[in-house]
Amino acid sequence: MNILITRTKRKKTISIQVKNRNIEVKAPFILNQSSIVSFIQKKEKWIKNKIELQKSIKDPLEKKFIEGEIFKFLGEDLILRINISNKKEAYIENGFLYLTINNKDNNKEKIKKKMELFYRGLSKKILEEKTFSYSKKMNLYPKKVKVRSYKNRWGSCTYNGDISYNWKLIMLPEKIIDYVIVHELCHLIHFNHSKDFWREVIKILPNYKDSREWLRSNQYLYHW
Numbered sequence: 001m002n003i004l005i006t007r008t009k010r011k012k013t014i015s016i017q018v019k020n021r022n023i024e025v026k027a028p029f030i031l032n033q034s035s036i037v038s039f040i041q042k043k044e045k046w047i048k049n050k051i052e053l054q055k056s057i058k059d060p061l062e063k064k065f066i067e068g069e070i071f072k073f074l075g076e077d078l079i080l081r082i083n084i085s086n087k088k089e090a091y092i093e094n095g096f097l098y099l100t101i102n103n104k105d106n107n108k109e110k111i112k113k114k115m116e117l118f119y120r121g122l123s124k125k126i127l128e129e130k131t132f133s134y135s136k137k138m139n140l141y142p143k144k145v146k147v148r149s150y151k152n153r154w155g156s157c158t159y160n161g162d163i164s165y166n167w168k169l170i171m172l173p174e175k176i177i178d179y180v181i182v183h184e185l186c187h188l189i190h191f192n193h194s195k196d197f198w199r200e201v202i203k204i205l206p207n208y209k210d211s212r213e214w215l216r217s218n219q220y221l222y223h224w
Contacts, residue, residue, distance in 0.1 A: 005036060014039050015193075017216060018050035053217060063224050065111040071097055072222065073122075075173030082111070090118040112224065116167070123147045123167040131163065131181050138204060140188045154180045154215070157187035171222045172215075179211035 003023045014036065015026045027036045040047075063069065069080045078097040083089075089100040099114060124147045135141050143161040150156075150166040157163050163184045169177055182204045190197035201208050 003040065016040070016043055016047070018047060019216075019220070023047055050217070063112070065108045065115065071115070072171040073097070074170060075176070082106075090114065116224075119170065120147055120167045123165065123170045126170055127165050127177075127181070130177065131185070134178070134181055134185055134204070138182075138185055140185045142185070142188060154219070155184040157184045157191070159191065161188060163188075168222055168224075176211050176215055179205060179208055179215070182208070 003025060005025045005027060007029045008026050009029070013028075014031070016039070017024045023040075025036065025040060027039075063071075065080070067080060067082050070077050071080055072078070073092060076095075078092060078095060081096050081098045083098065083100045084103060084106065085100045086102050087100050089098065091098050097115075099111065099118070101111060101114060105111070105114065127147060128145045131142065131145050141161075142157070142163040144163070146162065146164040147167045148164045153166060154169050155163065155165045165180070165184075169180060172180075182201055186197055186200040189200055198208075205211065
């Protein structure tokens with residue numbers, strides 16, 4: 001197994017994740033190597049099960065951005081339909097994603113760029129609405145809600161109260177989107193992943209662990 005151990009400022013706890021069939025371990029600076037190895041050995045069965053699960057999932061093919069290809073939106077499949085015209089349109093209707101382009105833009109990179117712009121626009125609207133809906137329930141209000149491009153994260157929260165989301169988040173099922181939103185809002189109270197932080201999450205999402213586990217196991221499938 002490929003194991004990457006990273007030392008962090010966390011006080012006591014060790015975290016372990018299986019990403020893209022690699023094992024990532026985060027441990028505090030104060031913990032000795034033998035304790036980390038012992039922890040990994042205790043988790044060996046869990047790690048192997050995770051790896052087998054990820055192996056059983058067919059690797060996503062690289063997107064070609066062509067007519068008839070499948071793209072995800074809120075966890076559902078959309079079939080891409082490309083129209084050639086001078087109009088600049090993109091919309092979703094009855095299980096199809098319609099994209100209008102002109103002849104000079106009829107290539108993979110241009111279509112990919114137009115689709116990203118369309119998804120970004122949807123992300124901004126949907127994620128803002130969902131964030132402020134949960135804000136009212138939780139009485140937690142971020143200063144700003146932004147949409148950005150991230151390679152290895154779905155969201156982030158800054159010390160000054162700004163929350164940012166990966167625009168690709170709207171490809172995921174709504175239950176998972178809600179988990180990410182609640183997760184980031186709870187960082188407005190606790191800027192860590194302590195027990196107190198997870199207590200705040202569970203108040204809103206009693207079954208948050210299911211969503212967290214789903215995200216860890218499936219997130220690599222949702223990248224272009």
